[in-house]
Each structure stands twice: as structure tokens, then as C-alpha cells.
Amino acid sequence: MDQTDNYNIxxxxxxxxxxxxxxxxxxxxxxASEQIVSGHGLNVSSATVRNDMAELERAGLxxxxxxxxxxxxxxxxxxxxxxxxxxxxxxAPNEQRKIRHQFHQVEMDADEWVRLAASxxxxxxxxxxVATAPRSTxxxxxxxxxxxxxxxxxxxxxxxxxxxxxQQMLYMDQDWSQExxxxxxxxxxxxxxxxxxxxxxxxxxxxxxxxPMPALAPGVLSTLVAMLTNLERHETSQIYREGLAHIxxxxxxxxxxxxxxILELFExxxxxxxxxxxxxxxxxxxxxxxxxxxxxxxSEVSVVLARYGLxxxxxxxxxxxxxxxxxxxxxxxxxxxxxxxxxxxxLKAHNPSIPNSQGGDTE
Amino acid sequence: MDQTDNYNIxxxxxxxxxxxxxxxxxxxxxxASEQIVSGHGLNVSSATVRNDMAELERAGLxxxxxxxxxxxxxxxxxxxxxxxxxxxxxxAPNEQRKIRHQFHQVEMDADEWVRLAASxxxxxxxxxxVATAPRSTxxxxxxxxxxxxxxxxxxxxxxxxxxxxxQQMLYMDQDWSQExxxxxxxxxxxxxxxxxxxxxxxxxxxxxxxxPMPALAPGVLSTLVAMLTNLERHETSQIYREGLAHIxxxxxxxxxxxxxxILELFExxxxxxxxxxxxxxxxxxxxxxxxxxxxxxxSEVSVVLARYGLxxxxxxxxxxxxxxxxxxxxxxxxxxxxxxxxxxxxLKAHNPSIPNSQGGDTE
DNA sequence: GTTAGCACTCTATACAAAAGACTGCTAGCG
DNA sequence: CGCTAGCAGTCTTTTGTATAGAGTGCTAAC
Numbered sequence: 001m002d003q004t005d006n007y008n009i010x011x012x013x014x015x016x017x018x019x020x021x022x023x024x025x026x027x028x029x030x031x032a033s034e035q036i037v038s039g040h041g042l043n044v045s046s047a048t049v050r051n052d053m054a055e056l057e058r059a060g061l062x063x064x065x066x067x068x069x070x071x072x073x074x075x076x077x078x079x080x081x082x083x084x085x086x087x088x089x090x091x092a093p094n095e096q097r098k099i100r101h102q103f104h105q106v107e108m109d110a111d112e113w114v115r116l117a118a119s120x121x122x123x124x125x126x127x128x129x130v131a132t133a134p135r136s137t138x139x140x141x142x143x144x145x146x147x148x149x150x151x152x153x154x155x156x157x158x159x160x161x162x163x164x165x166x167q168q169m170l171y172m173d174q175d176w177s178q179e180x181x182x183x184x185x186x187x188x189x190x191x192x193x194x195x196x197x198x199x200x201x202x203x204x205x206x207x208x209x210x211x212p213m214p215a216l217a218p219g220v221l222s223t224l225v226a227m228l229t230n231l232e233r234h235e236t237s238q239i240y241r242e243g244l245a246h247i248x249x250x251x252x253x254x255x256x257x258x259x260x261x262i263l264e265l266f267e268x269x270x271x272x273x274x275x276x277x278x279x280x281x282x283x284x285x286x287x288x289x290x291x292x293x294x295x296x297x298x299s300e301v302s303v304v305l306a307r308y309g310l311x312x313x314x315x316x317x318x319x320x321x322x323x324x325x326x327x328x329x330x331x332x333x334x335x336x337x338x339x340x341x342x343x344x345x346x347l348k349a350h351n352p353s354i355p356n357s358q359g360g361d362t363e
Numbered sequence: 364m365d366q367t368d369n370y371n372i373x374x375x376x377x378x379x380x381x382x383x384x385x386x387x388x389x390x391x392x393x394x395a396s397e398q399i400v401s402g403h404g405l406n407v408s409s410a411t412v413r414n415d416m417a418e419l420e421r422a423g424l425x426x427x428x429x430x431x432x433x434x435x436x437x438x439x440x441x442x443x444x445x446x447x448x449x450x451x452x453x454x455a456p457n458e459q460r461k462i463r464h465q466f467h468q469v470e471m472d473a474d475e476w477v478r479l480a481a482s483x484x485x486x487x488x489x490x491x492x493v494a495t496a497p498r499s500t501x502x503x504x505x506x507x508x509x510x511x512x513x514x515x516x517x518x519x520x521x522x523x524x525x526x527x528x529x530q531q532m533l534y535m536d537q538d539w540s541q542e543x544x545x546x547x548x549x550x551x552x553x554x555x556x557x558x559x560x561x562x563x564x565x566x567x568x569x570x571x572x573x574x575p576m577p578a579l580a581p582g583v584l585s586t587l588v589a590m591l592t593n594l595e596r597h598e599t600s601q602i603y604r605e606g607l608a609h610i611x612x613x614x615x616x617x618x619x620x621x622x623x624x625i626l627e628l629f630e631x632x633x634x635x636x637x638x639x640x641x642x643x644x645x646x647x648x649x650x651x652x653x654x655x656x657x658x659x660x661x662s663e664v665s666v667v668l669a670r671y672g673l674x675x676x677x678x679x680x681x682x683x684x685x686x687x688x689x690x691x692x693x694x695x696x697x698x699x700x701x702x703x704x705x706x707x708x709x710l711k712a713h714n715p716s717i718p719n720s721q722g723g724d725t726e
Numbered sequence: 727g728t729t730a731g732c733a734c735t736c737t738a739t740a741c742a743a744a745a746g747a748c749t750g751c752t753a754g755c756g
Numbered sequence: 757c758g759c760t761a762g763c764a765g766t767c768t769t770t771t772g773t774a775t776a777g778a779g780t781g782c783t784a785a786c
Binding site: 241 | 472505506508510512519520522526528530531532605606607608611612617619622623624627631
């Protein structure tokens, strides 16, 4: 299924398809044969191109909205284009500089970097962008604190080794003083520091460890395990969405129902939770074109996603969402560049000793 | 300016205006004189109503899209309606029950309650809804922790007395061991517990207090003050937005530019930060109709907002966003009911001893 | 003050005609 | 055999025009 190049088409036909895609992406109007020969260095007549187009249509790569209209790429056509015809490009240096410039900020925390990245990406490609907050795939306990909030209510504040923080309220059967809580926290912190969720669960399973514990210990331990597990799962991760306005301006989303559809999609996070885990495990930029695997209603939507992050730690997904008629090359290069930049920023935030490459900028 | 009833109009003309507003809100079509007399118990002829309408138009309360169309309320007309004509209603018992039912959830934290409230409100009024996360207007320090993350980097985790948590990274000139950090934290916690931002700043200003302090103390203290201050300001507060799809379905937002406008507004938080602080200090439901005080582009948007919360602590704003042509009465009663309900929920979460009134529900 | 009646204005709809856009095909050419 | 000029055929888009419809404003009478 990855190998989509089992179509029997000539080099010139490939070129014609390429021109159709690029032209249509630019203008949103069906592309006519005359339009193809003029100005694209194709030394044949429009009639020849028409024959090629008939062939391409037979192959299912382009379609005709109606008899007397030009041609439009089909879903298959876009896929073929992206996989076989598109030349991967790199963002122009001045664009790179413009992008880097937008990250030229005072110190921010990881979540804010990511949100900014989504916003910058959205502006760069003039389309909607999504990004998930960075999450560790394996969170180890750095430290936790037990705080008596009021009678029978205890708050757990947990800090992961990567700096993520989580809080949760715990309801007790009896009152506990702050001193008792502090003593327990100190004891457990010493024993559990650096452990991951499963390791803590194991530790708590050993009867020897649990011998001289106060009655609230089991509740605290199981809550700690639950909180760590929750941090590892990406489902709870915040999803940042930016630049919806761009996408709704595209002519293909002018009809109210389409608009409604894409909005539901965007607001309702469930679509993302299904595809993000699969993207985060892979390297490189991934392009999904009208992929119904993402769910119904995605048949008119394309997504260009990439993973960003630091190895196992603090990984997330960043990408562009738009209509099928999307400038794929530009999207891919933008996503690629910005995800890389974001990874660098996060890395430097973790190891500030590395000199900051932006420091030399004159503007 | 509050007193908009300095128009010289007869009781029947008021009634006509009232019918026009209600009818237009329901149908989105200009209202004709014939339509007004039929079925509204108005014992006059359409000609009489036409005379009244001419009068109302002269007063600027209604306008005519074109010569042979019915009348539509003007911005002024809506204001007059809301302030003088609208009978305040209460949500029907079965609707109240339906709403309460949606809050019938397992334990959630405050932020999740609020987000749910925005979502429920949005569904109830079939329009977009916004809500700000609850924030204390005066946050007192409950506890903080200093954690050594790596060389020269220290994380501060702060817990407010209301349970809010904030974290921040601090960059040091020299290395500090976890023991030194722990000692300082313990010392400062003992001295500062229960203090608000300004009190901490005062305390740090006393030379006597700062005498035997390690070099990192001033940085920590000023960061604590900054974090607390930041928690108090609502600008940083997360704004939840729900049900944008509803609003974009309204006929008045069908034109692309309008859509663009309202989206910018919705995504860009800056509009809210200017009006929310003024709303949060006042009791009751507030209606803003095409208020340009909110900024340009709001001229076609109405907002119905109310404060929710527990006195000084954990207060926020909840409301409906929609076109001028909005069912104001229903919006006001919904916002009123749900904000009250939300306040109750938060109160109970703080004082779990109060019996839960939802407990008796059969469904 | 109210009302019936009617002329007037502007919109909405329907339909037809014309113009325009592309194609597909055919026949001829190198 | 591939390429091309030319043209008929098909469908959309635009334009024009007639008609129906909606609603008002005004006048004259009650």
C-alpha cells in the first residue's frame, strides 16, 4: 500500500499530474489543458496534454468536476504526487530566519514553546495547526508532597524528573496532621525517588516495604502510580489548536456542513488521540491524505505531522491540518523545520550549557 | 447611559418592539406588520402597527433592510428590549434537571467543572460559550518546594491555599545541592506560610529577615512573589471555549469575513482579558450588546456574562457569546442558573460535609 | 386615533438566450 | 506511431427579462 507507483504512466504524464496538482493548489480552480502547456516549458500542444489527461483520469489520479471543466487531482492523485513527484524542499533562509525570530523570546516553559510553535506553524503555512503538549513516555518520580488542605482532604503534588507537575486531591477516612503527612512523604520520597509507575507498584507489592506504614500509605501509593501512569499516557495531554480561521477561509470549507464537520473535528479531541500515538513512535514527517483511518469526516482533510522531542523524554506531535488541496511540499518543509527547531529549543532548555544559536542574530 | 428609557414611545409601541425582537430572534427574517398583528393578541390592524413601526424607526429602535422588507431590531432596539421589555424568566424545572444531570459526574477538579459548565451552557443555549478557569483574587502561600533539576537549574513548585499549583524554573549562578535547597525551603516555608504576594514582598524587604540567608534566597523570594501575583491576575487564566460550531451556523455569520472576524475574536484571548476583570467584580448577569467597548469587530456580537465562585476565592466568569439576534431571556436565565450551580459545586468541593443535593436524583 | 385600500418599491424567482470554457474526437502530418 | 490543428458537443456561467410576491407609506374615510 505504500508502493503507490504501480500506475502505468509515462514521464510526461507524471509531469502533467505534477503541474495539475501545483496549479490547482494555487488557484483552487480546475486546471485546463491550455493552462498546462502555457508557461510550464512543456513543448507539446494542449491536445497532447488532453490525451495524457484522459489517461490519468483512467488511472484514477485526476477527476473532472463536470464535462466542460478542467481537471482536479483525486485523493489518489495527491498521494501519488506526494510519494513520487514532489521534490522535498527546504525552507528559504529568510523564511527560516523569520521563523526563528518568532521564537526569540524570553525564557518560556515547555508548554509555551509548543503552543508558540503551533501558532508560528499556522502562520507559516496559512492553515490550521495542532500540537500536543510534550509528554515523557516514561516518567520517573522526582519528588512528591502531601499537603493537608482541610479535614480529611489531602492534596498530592507530584513532580516528574522531566519537570512535569501533577496535582490530585485525596479524600481520607480520618484526619491526618501535616506532621504525619510530612513524615510519610519524607519516608516515601527517600524510597521511591527515580522510580517509574510500574516500579512503584512493585515496591508497594512487597509486604516488607509496607510493614511499618500508617493507614493512609496504600491510598497515597496507588494514587502516585495512577498519576504517573496518567502523565505517561498522551490521551490526557493538552492539544493546542491554532489558526482555525485560515482553514475555514478555504473555498472547500465554505459550505456550512463542511464547516460544521471540520469544527467538530477540531474541537472534539477524540480524532487526535487515535492518530497521535502512532505518529509519535515514528521518525520523520508523515502525510495523511483524506485518511478515513482517522475516522469519518476526515475524507476531505489532510494532515502533515511530525514528532518533536528529546528521545524518550518530552516527546510530542506537531502538524498542519488543512484541505486536500494543500501545498504539501511547503507544509512538509515547514513542519520539518519547526519540529526540529522546537526539539532544539527543548533540548537547550534541558541543557542550558549548550550555546544558544539564536544569540548571534543581529535583528 | 444606563437609563435608555428616555425614548418617547407608547405602551403599544413597546409591545410592538417586543414582538419584533422575539419574532426576529426566532426566525431571522425581518418582521412584517401583518405578522405582528396575527397571533399576538394585538387588537389593532396592521396599518396601525405600521404607523407605530414608522415611529419606532424614527426613534432608532428598529431598521428596515430595504424598502419592501419587514423590520429588524437595531442595536439600540435590543438594548431597550433587554433593559425595559424583557421579562426575566427562570429555566423550566425539567430543563434545570437536565442540566444538573449533566453535572452528575464522579469527582472532578475545579477546572474540569468549569470546562464542563461551558460545554453544558453551550448546549443549553445552542450558542458558543466561554468560561475562565477559577482564580483566587487573593492567593496565599500554602507551601512551596525547591527541586534541583540539574546544574544551576532549580524548579520552584508552589501550592496556593486554594489548591492552585504553579511551577517555574529558576537559573542560578552557581550550583546548589538538594540539601541546601531543602533547608532553605523549610526555613522560608515556616516564615511565609499563609502570606500573600505583597506580604512576602514586605517580609523580604526587612533587612533583619534576610540576614542569615544564602545567596539564592532573594531570587527565590522575588520569584515566589511573581508567581503569586501571576496567579492572582486573570490574564494568565485559561479561557475555555465551547460550541463555536453553533455560532458559525447562525445565518449572520455565513459571510466569510464575518466568520473570520468572530474566529479571530474567539481564538485571540485579548478581547476577553479586557472585559473579564470588570465582570468578575460585579454581581448578577451582565449583557453586552454589540459593545464596541470590547473592541472593534465586536459590533455584531452580543455577550451574556456572569461571575461564579466563592466570595473572594476561586472566582471566574461564565457566559454566552452569540450574534445580536440572541434569545436574551433564555441566555440570561441559563447563564444565571449554571453559574449558580457551578458556584454550589465548587463550594461543596471545598466543604464536602455539606450534603450533595444531587444525591436524591432518581435518574 | 384607527382602519381599509391601493399605489409604489424593491426583492426573489423563473426562464431563456447567449457566451464561455474544455473536452473528445477525427483527420491529417512528420 | 506519436503529435497536432480544428471543430463539434456538452456543460456551466452570465445576462436579460418578465413575473410574482412581500411590505410599506399614504390617503381618505370612519
